Amino acid sequence: MPEAQETLLEIDLGALAHNYKTIRARLPDEVKFMAVIKAYAYGNDSVIMAKKLQDLGADYFAVAYTYEGERLREAGITIPILILHPQPVNFKNIIDNCLEPNLYSERVLKDFISLAEKLNQKDYPVHLKFNTGMNRLGFTPKSFKNIPELLQKSSSVKVVSAFSHLAASEAWKEREFTLTQIYNFRKIAEGLLKQLGYQPMFHICNTSAIFNYPEATFDMVRCGLGLYGFGNGKSIDEQLKPVGTLKTIISQIQELDQGGTVGYGRIFKATHPTRIATLPLGHADGIKRIFGRKKAGVYVQGEFAPIIGNVCMDILMIDVTHIDCKEGDEVIVFGGPQHATQFANAGGTITYELITGISQRVKRKILHDT
Numbered sequence: 621m622p623e624a625q626e627t628l629l630e631i632d633l634g635a636l637a638h639n640y641k642t643i644r645a646r647l648p649d650e651v652k653f654m655a656v657i658k659a660y661a662y663g664n665d666s667v668i669m670a671k672k673l674q675d676l677g678a679d680y681f682a683v684a685y686t687y688e689g690e691r692l693r694e695a696g697i698t699i700p701i702l703i704l705h706p707q708p709v710n711f712k713n714i715i716d717n718c719l720e721p722n723l724y725s726e727r728v729l730k731d732f733i734s735l736a737e738k739l740n741q742k743d744y745p746v747h748l749k750f751n752t753g754m755n756r757l758g759f760t761p762k763s764f765k766n767i768p769e770l771l772q773k774s775s776s777v778k779v780v781s782a783f784s785h786l787a788a789s790e791a792w793k794e795r796e797f798t799l800t801q802i803y804n805f806r807k808i809a810e811g812l813l814k815q816l817g818y819q820p821m822f823h824i825c826n827t828s829a830i831f832n833y834p835e836a837t838f839d840m841v842r843c844g845l846g847l848y849g850f851g852n853g854k855s856i857d858e859q860l861k862p863v864g865t866l867k868t869i870i871s872q873i874q875e876l877d878q879g880g881t882v883g884y885g886r887i888f889k890a891t892h893p894t895r896i897a898t899l900p901l902g903h904a905d906g907i908k909r910i911f912g913r914k915k916a917g918v919y920v921q922g923e924f925a926p927i928i929g930n931v932c933m934d935i936l937m938i939d940v941t942h943i944d945c946k947e948g949d950e951v952i953v954f955g956g957p958q959h960a961t962q963f964a965n966a967g968g969t970i971t972y973e974l975i976t977g978i979s980q981r982v983k984r985k986i987l988h989d990t
């Protein structure tokens with residue numbers, strides 16, 4: 621592969637296909653696959669990823685906000701799209717674009733039904749979310765009390781699925797809590813079947829749960845992180861391939877004498893003659909200040925080079941005193957020699973935040989599978 625000549629996020633569609641097939645193979649045949657492609661497919665590229673996943677056979681997509689779903693429809697995506705976190709102001713656009721809202725409270729459910737009725741909809745597909753312990757979004761058994769009657773009264777909507785979200789599916793020490801969430805969701809599902817008089821799909825598993833709680837796959841799984849090659853743990857990571865590799869280049873090398881300082885605030889001070897490499901990458905690209913001051917580092921010529929001083933908006937500096945390198949050489953931030961999770965953890969954050977944070981100004985380069 622030719623070396624990167626500027627900052628690039630390389631996106632490997634072959635790795636995406638590998639991850640999809642690996643996870644799909646774990647599921648019983650009848651279980652549907654909802655690919656979660658919110659936040660630009662976790663910082664990759666939502667349209668390109670969606671097209672590939674649609675070709676691979678994904679049954680459903682999920683995004684967080686309505687606008688994300690609209691972009692997918694504009695790009696010609698035809699499979700059903702769940703909007704995980706819509707607002708009433710979006711409901712007209714949801715219907716206009718054949719998107720499917722998560723109705724998570726009485727307020728939004730009433731609003732949606734009244735619009736659907738006004739627009740003469742019949743059996744418009746909607747999803748219900750239940751709060752089983754995450755305490756973020758969704759109905760509790762108590763707040764759901766009036767809902768079955770509202771649903772029975774109107775023929776404008778039809779519940780295609782009911783779901784819940786696990787608070788700690790990656791954590792072994794929270795196993796008991798997770799099993800209780802699953803148990804309570806099962807109870808809700810049984811009750812709902814009776815109340816609705818028809819059978820919606822049920823789902824609760826995210827990536828970690830697919831691996832850690834295979835007995836809870838119900839009718840569908842909602843898989844995000846795993847598709848992009850990460851699994852919140854070594855044993856899952858080993859089965860998957862990271863999709864994104866963040867690369868950049870050495871713009872310039874500076875030779876510092878002892879006592880020389882680097883960057884804003886003069887945070888780094890050379891205690892001995894030091895070679896500094898400057899990279900076209902900064903906090904506006906998603907490499908936050910938290911990664912500076914030697915917290916994290918990058919790879920040059922296969923060797924680790926710590927990020928020194930404060931990360932600037934469009935620039936960061938690394939110490940390459942010990943590395944045989946020159947201006948124009950390629951630099952790998954994550955992917956390849958450094959797993960993205962390792963880089964994220966070095967800065968005190970998690971893979972989700974790192975990869976979704978790579979900003980839209982970073983050029984994406986698609987590597988096609990053959």
Ligand SMILES: *Cc1c(COP(=O)(O)O)cnc(C)c1O
Nearest residue numbers: 656785826827842843844845846
């Ligand atoms: C983001 C999200 C997911 C995907 O979780 P991963 O851990 O990335 O697989 C699933 N369900 C809901 C409700 C989400 O918000």
